[in-house]
Amino acid sequence: MHHPASRRRVELPGGTFAMGSEAHYSEEAPVHRVQVNAFAIDAYEVTNARFAEFVAATGHVTVAERPLDPADFPGAPAENLVPGSMVFTPPPGPVDLRHLSQWWTWMRGASWRAPEGPGSSVEDRWEHPVVHVAYDDAAAYATWAGARLPTEAEWEFAARGGLEGAAFTWGDQPRPEGRLMANTWDGPDFPWRSTGESGFERTAPVGSFPANGFGLHDMAGNVWEWTGDWWTSRHATDGCCVPIDPREASLDPAQPQFRIPRKVIKGGSHLCADTYCLRYRPAARRAQMIDTGMSHVGFRCVWPVPAPERT
Template structure:
């Protein structure tokens, strides 16, 4: 783990997606954070010690999902499958599909394995699976503010974890999608899927894979940021150690989808691309249902100093 002494930084961005705005001053106390995302090797050690069974390895109960198609009532997870040609980017079903038999031990579908992926981030872990690992090793999942403070590596208000250019002088500094997502991947970074942790340079705090490779769970419920309150003749009251919103407010309203609470995930993944999802940045954020797992979401842990 790496120790960060904490401090005040500019959280969010006014330059990309609306859910990141407004950029606002935030203060976090000191904490320790994993140098890299939890790997398959580390997660295997946890499972062997505890017997933990991940959500993707358990068939969902139809009673909990009344509108679920019958073919979905089996153990599995969401898997990216590259389409043969151009598709409508408004319809994620063109590249995401539920695949029975897919889980952290079989990350690319039945028949795949992790024998050669020991140093890759563990994937297909739902929020409760990440939380269980953190509790087992005496740690916790980071808040969104802690995660973003760490990801910035000391570069306050920069667009990327390494500066304001995505690929300075053509260098690939993270595992993300190069080319026309979701059908053409130019593989300029050398990886079509996940990469071993530490394959790219660490940020200014010595942290690896804070950007790209896999999205990472945080402990915060999804909410829309609000500007810091003003008081005392215009002086700004800087929030300290903010902790997201409420569980009830994180649930997406409307439509026929199940009303499942959502957590914030951060950092983007190997599937983020310039033409579709420019979320390979510290300020980027996305809501993720806590009962879901995919091939591009993992996590890392923190230990907070006594407060």
């Protein structure tokens, strides 16, 4: 059902790096120095096969598979309070890119088992990244695996692959020598028409594209990945000292405006288009409601690395 390679972890020694970007979107600023300690990280995004093992072992029912509580949705018709999730649904032609509802659909019955809703299955995509996982689902898997979700700083350090300040996980050119380096949107006609150059309409099997300098695959594109950090509208930094293993331990003051808190997701997805969402970069970050899985959001885990013995 799965290839053992998808379980591989890579141990990283940690180090100090320049986190963020001031050349793209405002939420990525300011660029600031950060230190992370040693850790190990999944070489691949968690696959459907690996997630299925977790579900079989624990009986976990994902958020997308649970009935909705009427108390959380006052006034909503009872027939709408059924399990489901958000699925990318390409429109028939060009749309106003300011309105995401034109290519996202709440679909009854959509879950990690049925990524496009009833009638779809993971039987032919065990090595694709699991999707439709809310934050609690990803965190529960990580706990079961003896791991946790990465901090945003750990994730970005890993994604950069040792390339200080580069725009992409592989360097500064979107397509070095014309080569497609990640599973992102093909062509200028997002979200209605893809050129199909990548060979994948949605997710790709993990490891389908080149690894970065640390041997990590799909740190750009394929699916967005959960981190353990709460969303902040800009990086929190005091501008003087280099934080060690920082994490946003409390809610951003801006978060009370949201009914549902947000965590940071990283890495972009197969829906990142240069003409719309240039976020398949290490510095890129988005806010994701903790109770909402989507057809382009997954995760990977990190583990502690024992500190070396002192001599």
